[in-house]
Amino acid sequence: MQDPKAPADNSDFNRLWWHSRRGMLELDVLLIPFLEEAYRDLNAEDQARYSKLLTCEDVDMFEWFMQRSRPDDADLQRIVDIILSRVQPD
Structure with missing residues (x-):
């Protein structure tokens, strides 16, 4: 049986994995573990939101994750918020 936390042999997941590698350590330590450990448990809408997030600029994402600003887009x-809740539990 395959480890559920191991990357799947599917091209969509692999594409997301490579797009999650941003080259900025602060983003990489958030996005890669989130993708590997939580992405598969998201509903389809939240998975689409994650894909949309990956189209954003690194500087914007850094500001959002450091909670210095918020995205204008509710999605x-x-x-x-979902990603931050994994690293900042209640």
Whole structure:
């Protein structure tokens, strides 16, 4: 049986994995573990939001994850909140 946390042999997941590697350590340590550990448990709408997040600029994402600013787009804010909730539990 395949490890559920191991990257799947599917091209969509692999594409997301490579797009999650941003080259900025602060983003990489958030996005890669989130993708590997939580992405598959998201509903289809939140998975689409994650894909949309990956189209954003690194500088914008950094500001959102450091909570210095918020995305104007409610979909992006939702996925940012989901990711932050994994590293900042209640």
